[in-house]
Amino acid sequence: MADGQTRETARKPEDDALLSLRDITIGYGTKVIQSDVSLDVRRGSIFAIMGGSGCGKSTILRSMVGLLRPMSGKYSVDGDDYWSGPDSHRTALNRRFGVLFQSGALWSSMTVGENISLPLEMFTRLNKDMIRHLVEMKLGLVGLSHAIDLYPSEISGGMCKRAGLARAMALDPDVLFFDEPSAGLDPVTSARLDDLILTLRDGLGATIIIVSHELPSLFAIADDGIFLDARTKKPIAHGSPRDLRDHCTDPQVHAFMNREARTEPAGADTARKGQNANGK
Amino acid sequence: MTDHEPNSSPADHSSADSPPEWTVKSEANDTTLVVRGRWTIDDGATLSIPAGALTPSHAAAATQTLHVDVSGLGQWDSSLVSFLWTVKQAAAKANMAFDLAQLPDGVQRLFALLPAEPEPPAKHQQRPFAPLQTTGIIALDTLQEVGALTELGAETARGSIKALSGHGGMRLRDLFVNIFDAGPSALLIVSVVNFLIGAILAFVGAVQLRKFSADMYVANLVGIACVRELSAVMTAIIMAGRTGGAYAARIATMLGNEEIDALRVFGIPVSSYILLPSILSLMLMMPLLYLYGCGMSIIGGYVVATGMLPDVTGAGYLNQTLGAIDLHQFEFGFAKSIVFAIMIGLTSCQIGLSAGRSAADVGTAATRAVVVGIVGVIALDAVFAVIANILDI
Numbered sequence: 261m262a263d264g265q266t267r268e269t270a271r272k273p274e275d276d277a278l279l280s281l282r283d284i285t286i287g288y289g290t291k292v293i294q295s296d297v298s299l300d301v302r303r304g305s306i307f308a309i310m311g312g313s314g315c316g317k318s319t320i321l322r323s324m325v326g327l328l329r330p331m332s333g334k335y336s337v338d339g340d341d342y343w344s345g346p347d348s349h350r351t352a353l354n355r356r357f358g359v360l361f362q363s364g365a366l367w368s369s370m371t372v373g374e375n376i377s378l379p380l381e382m383f384t385r386l387n388k389d390m391i392r393h394l395v396e397m398k399l400g401l402v403g404l405s406h407a408i409d410l411y412p413s414e415i416s417g418g419m420c421k422r423a424g425l426a427r428a429m430a431l432d433p434d435v436l437f438f439d440e441p442s443a444g445l446d447p448v449t450s451a452r453l454d455d456l457i458l459t460l461r462d463g464l465g466a467t468i469i470i471v472s473h474e475l476p477s478l479f480a481i482a483d484d485g486i487f488l489d490a491r492t493k494k495p496i497a498h499g500s501p502r503d504l505r506d507h508c509t510d511p512q513v514h515a516f517m518n519r520e521a522r523t524e525p526a527g528a529d530t531a532r533k534g535q536n537a538n539g540k
Numbered sequence: 541m542t543d544h545e546p547n548s549s550p551a552d553h554s555s556a557d558s559p560p561e562w563t564v565k566s567e568a569n570d571t572t573l574v575v576r577g578r579w580t581i582d583d584g585a586t587l588s589i590p591a592g593a594l595t596p597s598h599a600a601a602a603t604q605t606l607h608v609d610v611s612g613l614g615q616w617d618s619s620l621v622s623f624l625w626t627v628k629q630a631a632a633k634a635n636m637a638f639d640l641a642q643l644p645d646g647v648q649r650l651f652a653l654l655p656a657e658p659e660p661p662a663k664h665q666q667r668p669f670a671p672l673q674t675t676g677i678i679a680l681d682t683l684q685e686v687g688a689l690t691e692l693g694a695e696t697a698r699g700s701i702k703a704l705s706g707h708g709g710m711r712l713r714d715l716f717v718n719i720f721d722a723g724p725s726a727l728l729i730v731s732v733v734n735f736l737i738g739a740i741l742a743f744v745g746a747v748q749l750r751k752f753s754a755d756m757y758v759a760n761l762v763g764i765a766c767v768r769e770l771s772a773v774m775t776a777i778i779m780a781g782r783t784g785g786a787y788a789a790r791i792a793t794m795l796g797n798e799e800i801d802a803l804r805v806f807g808i809p810v811s812s813y814i815l816l817p818s819i820l821s822l823m824l825m826m827p828l829l830y831l832y833g834c835g836m837s838i839i840g841g842y843v844v845a846t847g848m849l850p851d852v853t854g855a856g857y858l859n860q861t862l863g864a865i866d867l868h869q870f871e872f873g874f875a876k877s878i879v880f881a882i883m884i885g886l887t888s889c890q891i892g893l894s895a896g897r898s899a900a901d902v903g904t905a906a907t908r909a910v911v912v913g914i915v916g917v918i919a920l921d922a923v924f925a926v927i928a929n930i931l932d933i
């Protein structure tokens with residue numbers, strides 16, 4: 261298992277890695293957002309993608325589900341090269357994925373219930389009644405069974421997030437990608453969500469990749485992770501959030517994990533010193 | 541310190557209420573910046589220190605310190621912070637140390653949050669001005685767009701075959717909603733426009749044809765012009781503005797909300813799920829609207845002709861109309877409106893799908909869809925006219 265100190269050593273592919281990224285460089289147009297990203301997500305683990313706002317976490321996530329082709333590098337799913345072959349190859353691999361987008365991304369022309377039933381209608385042979393039961397159950401898991409017939413525009417932002425979560429789980433995928441699942445949720449709902457995520461992993465054997473800023477929940481559930489830096493456009497630490505909190509020496513990671521204010525700019529430092537020198 | 545709280549000191553009242561001003565005093569080894577007055581945005585405070593205002597008094601070997609005297613400072617707001625921030629940058633350039641200690645507490649704390657100087661702004665990816673290159677890029681983009689359009693068309697066609705065979709992605713409810721939008725809801729505007737077109741043609745025709753005592757031929761003019769050309773083109777232009785723009789805006793919004801991404805990740809084909817109902821509903825409704833439009837324009841011509849020309853009776857007009865137009869002309873117009881529908885549906889969906897992700901992009905996409913739709917309809921109609929001429933239809 262990787263810990264906070266191993267980031268300098270080259271990372272070798274691990275045998276039980278379900279998803280593995282090797283030297284991925286990713287960006288929009290010619291603008292590079294992150295480079296040299298290598299990571300392994302072990303089967304049945306909860307993997308955290310961390311980093312400051314705007315560093316490219318969602319971008320990495322989008323590339324892992326096939327929405328953005330990396331500029332270079334290799335991405336494999338279960339040993340299968342994801343980006344090789346025709347679109348149908350990716351569609352087949354995506355059948356194993358469930359994704360919660362940062363904005364929820366519910367289909368706005370459909371009710372919450374229909375949002376979850378659509379994939380079921382498309383990809384299973386269940387009849388209407390069975391689908392309705394399944395939808396109610398999935399919505400119940402995220403505490404939203406009362407909203408089944410409401411349209412996305414009629415529910416709150418946090419509810420959209422939870423409905424998006426239920427949709428991500430619709431087809432019982434074995435890999436789940438969550439982009440900031442607890443953003444906009446109250447602490448109690450957020451804690452319930454942690455339980456749900458752990459249950460998905462322990463009960464259903466799902467592998468979960470999560471982008472989150474919610475430190476308590478990261479410490480509680482994630483067992484591996486990567487920390488991306490916006491300035492150098494590279495990962496600067498690998499390891500579980502707990503390890504990074506306790507052992508990582510990088511000042512930026514340390515500040516993030518311990519929720520300290522941004523390391524102060526040089527100017528502010530001299531200001532403080534000036535103040536002290538003046539004996540105030 | 542008296543000025544930690546604005547307007548706190550009655551002794552300074554006169555200067556604290558005066559307009560904002562600043563001066564730089566240089567002494568042997570120290571420079572002092574004096575800031576006085578009500579320093580707020582409303583009072584027209586200076587927001588940055590002019591270049592060159594701060595110069596070390598002599599070519600001093602030792603670093604000088606810049607003090608700030610705020611004893612005459614009244615109420616202040618972010619304009620003071622902005623001013624002092626530029627002072628700090630200027631001081632750093634002039635190699636002076638900047639002493640913050642005298643400043644109000646609030647200013648010091650805001651300063652702690654500010655970086656030493658503004659960070660260089662992130663650059664847009666902008667193409668440099670190069671006419672030749674730009675022309676090339678536009679040409680390539682257009683080609684690419686045409687390619688994408690063809691691909692989209694092929695995909696949608698494949699989707700429709702799948703849908704017909706029963707396991708496609710289209711939901712019938714989406715189709716019905718779209719059909720209602722494109723059909724019945726458009727009846728009123730189609731009626732008004734076509735009625736008026738028929739009436740206008742009849743007016744113009746009546747004035748001219750009366751000179752030749754050929755009053756009755758107004759019916760031929762209105763009938764043939766509308767059935768062959770105008771009803772199909774006008775209806776298509778209305779639909780391009782009404783429905784094409786709406787499709788582009790709707791799809792662009794879905795793109796911005798990541799709804800399209802969600803479809804793609806699930807492997808739900810966008811072509812059969814979103815495009816097919818849109819295009820199919822236009823294809824089904826446009827020919828019907830065309831037929832309806834023909835009727836309305838003939839009625840428009842009828843009303844004007846019977847009202848204006850004493851020799852034209854109602855029955856005679858209708859009889860003349862029926863004699864003038866035959867089924868071929870309807871078939872021609874009918875076929876044209878189906879082609880217009882496909883063109884409008886495909887281009888507006890493609891424009892929506894290739895839009896950016898912001899609200900402004902949605903507006904741009906809608907406008908583009910309308911413009912491309914209208915120009916496309918007229919251009920296609922010209923092509924049809926040429927083909928008809930060659931084939932002698």
Ligand SMILES: Nc1ncnc2c1ncn2[C@@H]1O[C@H](COP(=O)(O)OP(=O)(O)OP(=O)(O)O)[C@@H](O)[C@H]1O
Binds near residue numbers: 288313315318320362
């Ligand atoms: N469509 C786009 N085109 C160009 N640049 C983009 C696009 N989307 C995002 N970016 C840029 O990519 C960078 C990373 O964006 P991303 O959404 O991945 O950040 P993030 O780490 O998820 O941030 P947050 O925590 O705020 O969600 C940002 O600096 C942004 O400017």
Ligand SMILES: [Mg+2]
Binds near residue numbers: 318319
């Ligand atoms: Mg994000």
